[in-house]
Amino acid sequence: MPKERINKQITASTVRLIGNDGKQVGVVSISDALRRAEEAGLDLVEISPTAEPPVCRILEFSKYYFQKEKQAKEARKRQHEVEIKEIKFGPNTEDHDYNFKKNNAIKFLKQKNKVKFTVRFRGRQMAHKELGYNVLERLKIDLAAIAEVDSEPVPDRNLLSMIVTPKKDIDKILEKNAQQTREAKVIPSPVETPQE
Numbered sequence: 001m002p003k004e005r006i007n008k009q010i011t012a013s014t015v016r017l018i019g020n021d022g023k024q025v026g027v028v029s030i031s032d033a034l035r036r037a038e039e040a041g042l043d044l045v046e047i048s049p050t051a052e053p054p055v056c057r058i059l060e061f062s063k064y065y066f067q068k069e070k071q072a073k074e075a076r077k078r079q080h081e082v083e084i085k086e087i088k089f090g091p092n093t094e095d096h097d098y099n100f101k102k103n104n105a106i107k108f109l110k111q112k113n114k115v116k117f118t119v120r121f122r123g124r125q126m127a128h129k130e131l132g133y134n135v136l137e138r139l140k141i142d143l144a145a146i147a148e149v150d151s152e153p154v155p156d157r158n159l160l161s162m163i164v165t166p167k168k169d170i171d172k173i174l175e176k177n178a179q180q181t182r183e184a185k186v187i188p189s190p191v192e193t194p195q196e
Contacts, residue, residue: 018057091131109166132160
């Protein structure tokens, strides 16, 4: 159901009128505005009801409403809903596992999602929570170029967690890093030695 009031639904006594050509007519009485809309064979639509006096426009309401719905649908389509992806570590995570999970985190950050890193302690590991803090600190340093810490490490029973958010220009940063890596891997052509 449309929110805009049209034709006889408009209750103001005077309105600021915009013609069907988009040009401003000025402040007129509601009866004059309705008459002009009727002469044009179009509708009088209250565009801005909160303005003083309300702004009304002469247009074809069905077409206007269709365009407005289409724009709203496009806006919803372009909107990205941020998810929180969780990646779990142990306090004694080996380098290979650490790098694998860190690369997954980078993939999630590229998709503009937040990442929650969780370190789970089991049994006697509870006595060495500093190992968990070390893992999270290492992640914080490794991802500093592309992510910002949303919440610092928080202990909760046998868990330690930290949330990071991707930086606004993460795509540019990753592209720049990839470019530098490609340039570093360029192998110089072998130098020909003069033959005698």
